[in-house]
Amino acid sequence: MPWSKLSARQLLRRFLLGFLMVQTAAIASLMATTRVRKILRGKGTAPLPRIEPRTFAVGDGNEASVYVNGAPLYEDMLSAIAQAEHRVLFESYIVKGDAMGRRFKHALIDAAERGVEVYVIYDGFANLVVKPSFFRFPPSVRVLRYPILPSGLRFLNPRNYGRDHRKILVVDDKIGFVGGYNVGELYEDEWRDTHLALSGTAVWDLENAFIDFWNVHRPRQRIAQVTRPTWEPTIRAHRNIPKQLIFPIRGMYLEAIDRAQETIELTTAYFIPDTDILDALIDASRRGVRVRILLPKVSNHVVADFLARGYFNRLLDAGVEIWRYTDHMVHAKTATIDGSWSTIGTANIDRLSLTGNYEINLEIINEEFAAGMRAVFAEDVESAERLTAEAWQGRPVVARLYEWVLKPLKPLL
Ligand SMILES: O=P(O)(O)OC[C@H](O)CO
Numbered sequence: 001m002p003w004s005k006l007s008a009r010q011l012l013r014r015f016l017l018g019f020l021m022v023q024t025a026a027i028a029s030l031m032a033t034t035r036v037r038k039i040l041r042g043k044g045t046a047p048l049p050r051i052e053p054r055t056f057a058v059g060d061g062n063e064a065s066v067y068v069n070g071a072p073l074y075e076d077m078l079s080a081i082a083q084a085e086h087r088v089l090f091e092s093y094i095v096k097g098d099a100m101g102r103r104f105k106h107a108l109i110d111a112a113e114r115g116v117e118v119y120v121i122y123d124g125f126a127n128l129v130v131k132p133s134f135f136r137f138p139p140s141v142r143v144l145r146y147p148i149l150p151s152g153l154r155f156l157n158p159r160n161y162g163r164d165h166r167k168i169l170v171v172d173d174k175i176g177f178v179g180g181y182n183v184g185e186l187y188e189d190e191w192r193d194t195h196l197a198l199s200g201t202a203v204w205d206l207e208n209a210f211i212d213f214w215n216v217h218r219p220r221q222r223i224a225q226v227t228r229p230t231w232e233p234t235i236r237a238h239r240n241i242p243k244q245l246i247f248p249i250r251g252m253y254l255e256a257i258d259r260a261q262e263t264i265e266l267t268t269a270y271f272i273p274d275t276d277i278l279d280a281l282i283d284a285s286r287r288g289v290r291v292r293i294l295l296p297k298v299s300n301h302v303v304a305d306f307l308a309r310g311y312f313n314r315l316l317d318a319g320v321e322i323w324r325y326t327d328h329m330v331h332a333k334t335a336t337i338d339g340s341w342s343t344i345g346t347a348n349i350d351r352l353s354l355t356g357n358y359e360i361n362l363e364i365i366n367e368e369f370a371a372g373m374r375a376v377f378a379e380d381v382e383s384a385e386r387l388t389a390e391a392w393q394g395r396p397v398v399a400r401l402y403e404w405v406l407k408p409l410k411p412l413l
Pocket residue numbers: 093094165180182269300301348
């Protein structure tokens with residue numbers, strides 16, 4: 001039918017369909033280009049510098065160790081599981097079915113077979129690409145596969161659509177791990193990420209987060225809470241619980257950014273902030289706070305990269321420094337403010353993490369710890385390029401076109 005004879009509704013439908021096709025083509029071409037670039041670059045990039053974890057005393061009797069390399073982190077997690085005497089609580093958004101995934105699987109099975117209670121949670125959707133047989137465990141290991149879709153009437157309730165994006169390990173209620181690392185060979189030495197190991201009373205927060213999740217989703221196999229909470233003011237966990245419409249990590253960030261007087265150092269794998277987070281960062285910069293955001297130059301999600309670019313103009317105009325990590329993917333989810341406040345956790349700065357998924361971030365108010373985090377940020381900046389306003393204005397027209405075509409996807413991510 002000629003265009004002139006179409007009704008307004010038909011025209012709109014054709015426009016939307018056409019735009020959708022353009023978007024699909026844009027995503028496919030970006031993914032193909034990224035893949036080709038990755039193949040051409042090969043494994044020729046220098047390995048990440050190996051930095052041993054640093055440990056800080058935090059609050060009353062707690063120790064917090066910061067890991068910025070996968071290899072020592074995984075060794076310490078596996079060693080903690082190997083030494084477990086009573087109980088292991090293991091939760092991971094992704095567990096790759098590769099050699100590292102198998103090491104974790106066997107460590108968990110070995111612990112269960114020597115009489116340790118072992119509980120495992122993983123996200124069904126995030127591990128769709130992993131062979132189901134990899135997740136077959138003996139009955140001695142209690143496993144909760146967080147389902148891809150809610151079943152029955154729960155299907156109708158949007159509260160049941162958050163993914164389980166957390167990465168937690170608690171051993172014997174004595175040591176807890178949390179942060180950005182999923183489990184897999186790729187993350188061991190190719191991705192720059194940050195994780196935290198805790199000992200002391202603060203472990204309760206991680207244990208409690210795991211047990212609450214398990215007991216809600218496995219009410220017939222409830223886990224008993226052994227340890228007791230304390231009111232330690234310098235270290236706290238904030239947990240997003242979509243089922244209860246609780247998203248405190250976003251509030252934690254907004255409040256911390258609002259208090260900033262001197263510096264904000266934010267590292268995030270994916271940066272698709274909502275208006276309030278964006279405005280808070282811009283306001284901070286305009287009132288004289290030095291705001292630095294560290295992102296991967298090219299992440300593993302090219303669409304997320306292009307959506308992040310949509311915020312660069314406003315941030316650069318307000319004096320916010322954007323640093324792009326080169327050569328490696330940076331997957332950390334951390335921030336340090338005014339050399340006093342820090343967070344390490346599982347939440348990215350995007351809608352999925354801040355108002356969608358199950359997440360957990362630790363908030364730590366301690367100057368020595370913050371100094372350690374600032375040192376990590378300073379090292380990361382050495383491996384990053386600063387994006388200047390001039391360079392950004394001079395980007396190719398085709399890049400601007402991609403940004404424009406992909407912009408409507410922002411609310412989805
Ligand atoms: O969702 P995250 O932040 O754990 O990142 C996972 C990677 O994007 C895997 O594709």
